Amino acid sequence: MTILEEPTTGAPQKEIGKARRRKEDARLITGRTTWTDNMVLPGMLHLAVVRSPVAHAKITGVDLAAAQQAPGVIAVFSGRDFAEEQGSIPCAWPVTPDMVNPGHPSIAVDEVNHVGEAVAVIVARSKTAAQDAVELVDIDYDLLPVVLDMEQAVGQDAPLCHDHVDSNESFNFVFDAGDMGTGGDTDQAFADAEVVVSRRFVQQRLIPAFMEPRSVVVQPQGDNYTMWASTQIPHILRVMLAMITGVPEHKLRVIAPDVGGGFGGKLQVTPEEVITLLVARRLGKPVKWTETRSESLMSAHHGRDQIQYIDIAADRQGNVKGLRCRILSDMGAYLRLVSPGIPILGAFMYVGIYKFPAYRFECRGIFTNKTPTDAYRGAGRPEATFAVERIMDELAVELGMDPLELRRKNWIKAEEFPFTTAAGLEYDSGDYDGATRQALELIGYDELRAEQQRRRESGDPVQLGIGFSTFTEMCGLAPSRVLGSLSYGAGGWENAAIRMLPTGKIEVVTGSTPHGQGHETAWSQLVADSLGVPFEDIEVLHGDTAISTRGMDTYGSRSLVVGGAAVMKAADKVIAKARKVASHLLEASEDDLDFSAGKFSVRGTPGAGVTIQEIALATFAAHNLPDGVEPSIDAEATFDPVNFSFPHGTHICAMDVDTETGLVKIRKYACVDDVGVVVNPLIVEGQVHGGLAQGIAQALYEEAVYDADGNLTTGTFVDYLVPSAADLPHFDTGNTVHPAPGNPIGAKGVGEAGCIASTPAVVNAALDAVRHLGVSDIRMPLTPERVWRAIQHGGDGGVRATAGTTAYGGAQTETTAGVPTDASSLGGDR
Amino acid sequence: MTQISVRVDGASYSDDVEPRTLLVHYLREQLGKVGTVVGCDTSNCGACTVHLDGEAVKSCTVFAVQADGSEVTTIEGIASNGTLHPMQKAFHEMHGLQCGFCTPGMIMASIDLVKDNPNPSEDEVREGIEGNLCRCTGYQNIIRAVQQAAAEMGGGTASATEALGAQS
Numbered sequence: 001m002t003i004l005e006e007p008t009t010g011a012p013q014k015e016i017g018k019a020r021r022r023k024e025d026a027r028l029i030t031g032r033t034t035w036t037d038n039m040v041l042p043g044m045l046h047l048a049v050v051r052s053p054v055a056h057a058k059i060t061g062v063d064l065a066a067a068q069q070a071p072g073v074i075a076v077f078s079g080r081d082f083a084e085e086q087g088s089i090p091c092a093w094p095v096t097p098d099m100v101n102p103g104h105p106s107i108a109v110d111e112v113n114h115v116g117e118a119v120a121v122i123v124a125r126s127k128t129a130a131q132d133a134v135e136l137v138d139i140d141y142d143l144l145p146v147v148l149d150m151e152q153a154v155g156q157d158a159p160l161c162h163d164h165v166d167s168n169e170s171f172n173f174v175f176d177a178g179d180m181g182t183g184g185d186t187d188q189a190f191a192d193a194e195v196v197v198s199r200r201f202v203q204q205r206l207i208p209a210f211m212e213p214r215s216v217v218v219q220p221q222g223d224n225y226t227m228w229a230s231t232q233i234p235h236i237l238r239v240m241l242a243m244i245t246g247v248p249e250h251k252l253r254v255i256a257p258d259v260g261g262g263f264g265g266k267l268q269v270t271p272e273e274v275i276t277l278l279v280a281r282r283l284g285k286p287v288k289w290t291e292t293r294s295e296s297l298m299s300a301h302h303g304r305d306q307i308q309y310i311d312i313a314a315d316r317q318g319n320v321k322g323l324r325c326r327i328l329s330d331m332g333a334y335l336r337l338v339s340p341g342i343p344i345l346g347a348f349m350y351v352g353i354y355k356f357p358a359y360r361f362e363c364r365g366i367f368t369n370k371t372p373t374d375a376y377r378g379a380g381r382p383e384a385t386f387a388v389e390r391i392m393d394e395l396a397v398e399l400g401m402d403p404l405e406l407r408r409k410n411w412i413k414a415e416e417f418p419f420t421t422a423a424g425l426e427y428d429s430g431d432y433d434g435a436t437r438q439a440l441e442l443i444g445y446d447e448l449r450a451e452q453q454r455r456r457e458s459g460d461p462v463q464l465g466i467g468f469s470t471f472t473e474m475c476g477l478a479p480s481r482v483l484g485s486l487s488y489g490a491g492g493w494e495n496a497a498i499r500m501l502p503t504g505k506i507e508v509v510t511g512s513t514p515h516g517q518g519h520e521t522a523w524s525q526l527v528a529d530s531l532g533v534p535f536e537d538i539e540v541l542h543g544d545t546a547i548s549t550r551g552m553d554t555y556g557s558r559s560l561v562v563g564g565a566a567v568m569k570a571a572d573k574v575i576a577k578a579r580k581v582a583s584h585l586l587e588a589s590e591d592d593l594d595f596s597a598g599k600f601s602v603r604g605t606p607g608a609g610v611t612i613q614e615i616a617l618a619t620f621a622a623h624n625l626p627d628g629v630e631p632s633i634d635a636e637a638t639f640d641p642v643n644f645s646f647p648h649g650t651h652i653c654a655m656d657v658d659t660e661t662g663l664v665k666i667r668k669y670a671c672v673d674d675v676g677v678v679v680n681p682l683i684v685e686g687q688v689h690g691g692l693a694q695g696i697a698q699a700l701y702e703e704a705v706y707d708a709d710g711n712l713t714t715g716t717f718v719d720y721l722v723p724s725a726a727d728l729p730h731f732d733t734g735n736t737v738h739p740a741p742g743n744p745i746g747a748k749g750v751g752e753a754g755c756i757a758s759t760p761a762v763v764n765a766a767l768d769a770v771r772h773l774g775v776s777d778i779r780m781p782l783t784p785e786r787v788w789r790a791i792q793h794g795g796d797g798g799v800r801a802t803a804g805t806t807a808y809g810g811a812q813t814e815t816t817a818g819v820p821t822d823a824s825s826l827g828g829d830r
Numbered sequence: 831m832t833q834i835s836v837r838v839d840g841a842s843y844s845d846d847v848e849p850r851t852l853l854v855h856y857l858r859e860q861l862g863k864v865g866t867v868v869g870c871d872t873s874n875c876g877a878c879t880v881h882l883d884g885e886a887v888k889s890c891t892v893f894a895v896q897a898d899g900s901e902v903t904t905i906e907g908i909a910s911n912g913t914l915h916p917m918q919k920a921f922h923e924m925h926g927l928q929c930g931f932c933t934p935g936m937i938m939a940s941i942d943l944v945k946d947n948p949n950p951s952e953d954e955v956r957e958g959i960e961g962n963l964c965r966c967t968g969y970q971n972i973i974r975a976v977q978q979a980a981a982e983m984g985g986g987t988a989s990a991t992e993a994l995g996a997q998s
Contacts, residue, residue, distance in 0.1 A: 025922040028930030029914070029937065031865015031905035038864040128848075211869050211877060211931040211965045260867075260931030261965050293870035516929030516966050682925045689968030690928060717874035717963070724960040725969035730952065754968075 015525035015535055016745075019682040022521040023540075024514075027258070034257035036215035036230045037290040044217070045074055047276060047289035048130035050120035050137045051299065052112035055369040055710025056147070056161070059110055059119065061140035067122060070136055072129030075283065078120045078139075079107035082278050087244040089334065090269055092489035093341035095365070099171040102162040102367070104334035106271035106278075112141070113161060113333035114369050115711055116298035118271050123279055123287065146710045150307055150328040150366045161333060161367035170331055170365035171340055175347050175423065177359040183422035189322030189358035193313030197395050202796075203383045204780050205305035205330065205704040207297055207714075208376045209722050210515075212260020214300060215290040216273050218280035225280065226253045229273055232262040233553040234513055236490070238545050240269045240337075245277055256543040259515035263694065264375030265300055266515065267555045268337050272299075297720055298712045302704055303376020305330035306343060306383050310350075312391045313358075318401050320410045322358035323422075325350050325387060331365045332372035339374045340365050341488060345474075346380030348423040352388040353432055353472050353648060354410040359422035369710045375555060377694055377755040381473045389469045389760035397771065403764070407470050408433065418741075425474060427646045428748075429738040432470055435672045439650040442732050443670035448654050456772065464667065465655045465769025469761035472648040475749030476742070477556030479641050493640035494558070495550040496566035498527065498574050500633050502620035504613030506531070506538045508570075511551020512563030513543040517751065518683045519559060523567055525679055526745070530571035531612055532598025550638070557647070557749030560679060565743040566639035573635030578615045581633065584626040585610050585618060645740040645748040649673035651757040655765035659773065662788030664700065664766050666729040671757065673733070676740040676748035684750050688733050691754020697723050698755075699762035701781050721781075834898040838863060839907025847894040853887075854878040856894035857904060865906040865934055869963070876962030879935035880904045886942035888935075888961070905934035908941070916982040917941050917975070926975035928966035936962045936972060944980045952977070 027033055064076040079086075089104035107118045120137045124130035145159035152158055153168040161168050177183025190196060217228040225247055231237050234254040242249035259266065272289050280287045291299070306329045313322040329343035347361045378385075392410075396403040412419045414431035421427065440446075445466070452464040477483075478492030495511040508523050520540040528535045541547050552562075575595055582600035583590040586608055593600045601609035610618075615633060618624065622631035651671040657664050669692065678684050701721040705713045714720040721727075739746030759780070766782055767775060770791055777796040778786055786797025831846040838861060845860055857863040857880070866889060869877030878889040881903040908915040917937050920926065927933040936959065943950065943958040950958060955973045964972060 021922055022925065024930070025927060028927055028933050029905075029918040029921050030909060031863075031934050033865065033867075033930065035864070035867060035931070037867075038858075040862075209965055211875065211929065211963065212867070213869065259929065261929040263965070293872065293875070518928070686925050686928055686967060686971060689970050690966045691968075693968035694965075716872045717870045718872050722963050722965065724963060725956040725973065726960040728956075728969055731968065731970055 015528040016679050018525065018680065020521050020525055020535065020680055021682070022518050023524065024518060024520050035212060035260060036217055036228045036257055039217045039228055039288065041217065041219055041286040044286040044288055045123050045125065045283065046127040046130045047279060047287055048122045048124070048134050049118045049272060049275070049289070049295070050122065050134050051295070052108065052115055052117045052119050054112060054141050054143060055115050056144040057112050057141035058144065059108060059112065059139060060142045062120070063138040064120065066138065067133040067136035070129070070133040072125045073122060073133050074125065075123040076120060076133070076137065077279065079105060079109035082107055083109045085245065086274060086278060089271060089274070089336055090240050090244060091335040091337065091339060093338045094487050095173050095340040095344045096171045099340060100165050101170070101335050102165050104336065106274040114371050116371060117333070118275065121275055121279060123283065146369045148368050148370065148706055148710055150330050150368060153366050153368055154328065154364065161369055168367045170335065170367060173344055173347065173363045175361040177422040180424055182420065182424040183356065184358040186322050186324055186358040186360035190311065190313045190324065193321050194315045195395070195398055196311060196313050197391060197398050198309070198311045199391055199394055199777065201308040201310060201387055201390060202779055203304040203306040203308065203386065205373070206303045206376055206698055206702050207704050207720055208263045208265025208300070208303055209720065210261035210263055210265050213291045213293055213296050214266065214270065214272065215288070216276045217286065217288045218276050219286040220280050220284050224251045224253070225277065226255065227273070227277060228255045228257055230259050230266060231256050232259065232266040232513060232515055232555060234543055234545055235511060235551040235553055237269055237273065241274065241277060244274060247277065247281070253546045256513050262515045263377040264303065264379055264555060267375045268301055293717060294715050297715050298371060301336055301372050301374040302332065303373055304383060304698070305373050308383065308387045310387045310391045312395050314395055314399070316399065318399050318406050318409050320354055320356050323351060323356045323388070325361045327363040329363055329365050330368055330370065330373055332368060332370045334372045336372045336374045339372055342373065342375060342380045343383065344380065344486065346384035348425050349381045349384035349474060350388055351421050351423050352385065353412055353470055354388070355412060356422045370706055371712070377691065378752045379556065381752065382695065382756045382759060385469065385471045385473070385756050386760045389471065390763065393764045393767065394776070403468055404436070407468065411470065426643055427472065428643065428741055430472070430646065430648045430674055431736060431738060432648060432650070435648065435674055435736050436470060436650040438734055438736065439652050439670055439672040442672065442734055443652045443654060443668055445652065461660045462656050462658045463769040465657060465765040465767065467653045467655065467761045467764030467766070467768055469651040469757045469764070471651070471757040472646050473752060473756050474644040475557035475647055475752070476561030476641050476645040477558045479643060490552070491640065492552065492562065493638050494552050494563040494566045495636065495638045496563065496570045497636040498570045498634060500574060500616035500619070502617050504537060504616055506533060508538055508540045508567060509548045510540060510542045510563050510567060511548050511553070512559040513551065513553045514559065515554065517554065517559060517687070518680065522560060522679050522683060523564065526564055526567050527571055530568060531574065532596065533613060557751040560745065560747045561645050561740065561743055561749045562639055562641055564745050564747065566637050568744040569637035569639055570635045573637055574633055575612070577633040577635060578612050580626055580629055581615050581619060582610050585624070641742050643742045645676065645742055647673060647675045647748040647750065647753050649753060649757055651761040653761040653765040655762065655769055657766055657769035657787060659770060659791055662784035662786070662791065664782050664784070664787055666696065666762065668732070669729050670732040672735060673750070673753050674736045674738050674748070675750040675753060677737060677746035678735065679745065679747060685733055687750045688754045689731055691752060692731055692758045693723060693728055695755040695758030696728060696762055699759045699780055699782060701727065703781050832895050834895055836897050836900055836902055838902045839904055849893065849895055851894045852890050853892040853894050853897050854889035857889060863904050863906055866904045867931060867934060869931065874963065875932070876939055877932050877935040879938040879962065881938060881942065886939050905937060915941070917979040920975040920979035920982065924971045924975035924978055926967065926972040932962060932964040936964060940976045940979065944976065944983055948984060949980060950976065
């Protein structure tokens, strides 16, 4: 151990704020990846899942004999074979004390409740052998009435989705600001209001559509099991699998290797993960299951699917007086991990950035014979943001006010932070006016308005519209106490550890499991600054419960805000431990030591110093440590936020609408987001872009459609329109920075911002283009057909075209033929 | 079973394959070329794009037997002597990937695009890669990457360089 005397140099450039190119890329751009489906183990068997072709039926007969005799098939199991050990897929969020959970077997035993539900599993020596045997399984179904439409499902004499429960309602959650003491009496506010505007909005069903299909491999080793899974949540998955299957938690290791996207879609404990573990345990062999895209679209959980009845009260001057939201939220056939909690996350965001004095929210969770819904990027908050940003535009029209002026009149002013809303949340920081002014400049607002006027006057068949979304969201999920108060089954903390290796290199272990977000790069930047060590000397480890032993994983824009904060706390602990060693080595009091740029030096004694990396080696050798000090400067920390963080921003969309064909095309899109302190601007910009693409896709392209029998008619990428590069515009992005006070980084979270904010901006823009033609709503997605019908016939354009028409982005298939366009009760404007 | 002989990333292979085996499954399961991935089952996503005799193909639309006698290049074969292909480098520098699952196919399709159009405009890149789906990036940085790589590969404009400057 040598204490080097180094010449004093200028302070190294800060890593935080630098557009570091990502460490992750090296393997991803060369094909040296570790996707779960790449995994091959000696003697590994392959699974294929047999899925229900009907939406609702009793299983009256199961004949596996032909499949069992097929070439290469090792075993075939039905639900009956695992009935005693498969338990139920867990639901961790009972949002009300009397919430009804009908139970969710991984393989259906007596009854199927949606098309695509697993009914049997083939185990074979090759994937093709397993798939070939699928159609040899013979199952008899006794068909039951199908429940698909939420409004019908809650009506009198509706057939039941689950005949062992009393109704199709799982829960009725109410938040009333008057009762909670966070606002006035909502009914009184509406009774007294000069203006009330009411609308019914439909949040269509979406599919997360991560690019990597789900995959899981389980290897039994004695009484231990290792699972590799394409999951966002290896830590939660491990706990839940242990609880469901009885495999003791300490005998189960879960690894999420490279994971190809999630967007909430892999925030799940899936039937297939349970089945793969059960089969591996039963046979004592390694097994793999990888889904096809068609399986993924029909059986991985869906998102959104709400009907929102929104009432807003105001005076004639445009001061909002109250907001009332009644929501029907489609759970699908079963409750999965956080299905009921998704609309409840939105409950606190419907008031948006506005100072509503009164607020009431009611949400009924409804069962239908469709694929279960659960988290999808934004998870409840896009729905809330859409509702408030759309209804503000409708109120502006009613009052004859400029939509931005109405917003400005009601939003929280920069000097009013922290501000507690009627929903009871304390917003941390921001400046809505500043972000808006910057966004207006970015898009060239005045010129666009002038052009809109010119084109309106000239009767241009292609009209221009401009739409706003001035949004906020709650991020950094989540303060454990708040989750507890909402009856969520776990905490919201995150864990990190820093290991100081003898050669001065550093391992950072995070409990937040990435799948494209760039944790390895951003966490390295955090630690490089905290410990004053080179970015290249840091390796970030994650996604393996044997390495990263404690974690809550990645969702809800939480990774940097909560997981990064844990890394910062761990770094502080490392420095504190190293300080004791440095004090000993430098023969100086701890109080006299400065720590800067990775080096301890003695105040007033130029030249004397020791770097933290040198201390790591000295600690490893442990020859010369102070008495009573353990030979380790490694540290672990857990961060539990006290409050959420609240990113905000102003998004503006300029849209061309061809009034003759209904074709909509985004002309310009600009947004200015405040996500707090930016650790890596490259990653932040990328997250905003990706979020915008998904939010715009909800507005314009994507919809999971079921026919009258409960068949998913958008079951491939031919029919489910994930946008391509040609379908999306160029984005102009900017940001303002108001640090989050609730974490040591000052970051607010960015993963969901673009997705939450963009959808209403796009729809508001389309409406702004055609409102003078008498159009006041258009159902998402805004297909040319719907836009055309709304212009020609009024209403919201109706349900998606099926029989007798050609749906944009959709194919006519046998399963959609014969369904009349106006059959659904969802049709029509209120 | 049918015997085929192919060169993949510069190495020669002779193998028996089932007539129904798709090229992508041959690459992944028989050769262990798992850098090329499967993202869908309808040839929409393009994640499995490779070069077959120099042309980009979705390897899920080609039977392995159709590749008999051909030269196949995958994402694993485009770097030479440890030096990244300009397209790989550009995807890294422009942050043209997040989860990276679409990236092998996106890079292989983009190389082919630039071969046909050495100096593509933003709209030409958008149209040119519309057969490849990405769920993470919103495509904007992929377009920047393709334009930067095009410049480095010999065509080129200053626009990609400006984009890089604007980002840093």
